[in-house]
Amino acid sequence: MREEIRKAFSPVHASDDTLEEVLKMIDAKKDAAVGRRRIGRIVLVAALLTVMLTFTAFAADYAVNHREVFFFDTIEALMKKQSEEIPEEYALSCGVPGSAEENADLETPAEYVDRVMEDGLFDQETVISYEEDPDAAQGWERRRVAECQSSYYGDLIVESLASSVYADRVFVEGLIDWDITSLSPKLTPDEGGQVLTLFRSAADGSLIRAQAHMGYTTDDGKRFSLTYEYNVKADYGEEPEYILNSAYDQSEVFVTKDGAECLILGYDGQVWANAAYGHKRVDIYTTGCTAEEVKTILEDLEPMQVFR
């Protein structure tokens, strides 16, 4: 069997230009004055860097919570806009959603929580403690504490708390107290599918980052996940979105009655919604709701904490 598997996979090789691309990145990093950012090779829908000079005017520029969102009807228009905005040494990029079938392999919320509890979220995390207590007075069912040396964030203490409580309320003292009970009875919380991770400076205990991930199931057994992220090192308002309309069945900005502006994208029975403001961001991914149903959920959700 070993020999057979080896013969079956021996033709699988890295692309011929892999090393060349990496050496270019190394040289670019040495020359670049700006901070590091991961660069990947991009596959685009149409022809690559021979950008046509004529282009279809994009539908709208939209400032979503101070974040710019650009919609484009053609890849050429998107690339032209990006090339005006992005320094030369960075690759252009265009998000293209995977099909529902491809994304069916995505780990479930409970698997995600298990992974957070086993491996953590960062490389090089060293576990300090791990406890399980279904009746813990503090409300968590599993708690993992690790230390981590991050070249970007500095030395961190990472605390992950898995608890079904987060399906109804996300609470971090001094940051957020978010009542999300409006999600039920539309959605059933996934057992073991909710986790809150707090990243604090090892030096002074200050909160650097918080990430809450809540998993649910719709009435017809499909998935729904809600993520809240706070990151003191990120300004989500500074990260523009470049949306290729033709890659989606729906692409729009939706504004709730409370004034929360959400980017909503739909493709192949999947819906993504996100809102960002300053250091905070909220994301939804579902295969069990239409875009209209997601809008209803957003309307009923307590005014999103991104505005606070």
Add this chain to the structure above:
Amino acid sequence: MPTREQFIQLAQLHMDTIFRLAFNCLKSKTDADDVTQTVLLRLYETEKRFENEEHLKYWLIRVTLNECKKYWRSPWRRTEDFEDYANSLTVEGPKHSELFDAVMALDQKYRVVIFLYYYEGYTMKEIASLLKLPQGTVGTRLKRAKERLKKILLEEASK
């Protein structure tokens, strides 16, 4: 950090291993290329000292697995035709082509164990350490992977 020349030698030696593992994890040539580049960049930048070749390879595999996880978190995936890439490969014979397809038809968690056990030759204990799983879980996954492979290949043979 290695010298440029040392890095080039190490990259040439290991990049196919990284790519094959990433491809097994992600089932996407483009994503696997991205991961390979990222891992090689990490290799260039690491201050870590490796005791020997095996230690280095073990580290590369751990880093590759971690990088692949970042793709799993995101629902954003590039659309590409896996069949096109699979058909472009020059495999030794139809038997090996079927085996390739059968392995790639497995769930990701089984593909990775099959790859690490049969292609890379790691023991179950080593795989357990790489994947940070109990050894029993690795054993179970390997057993199930082999059963499913057998089933897929039998179904294919009966067509």
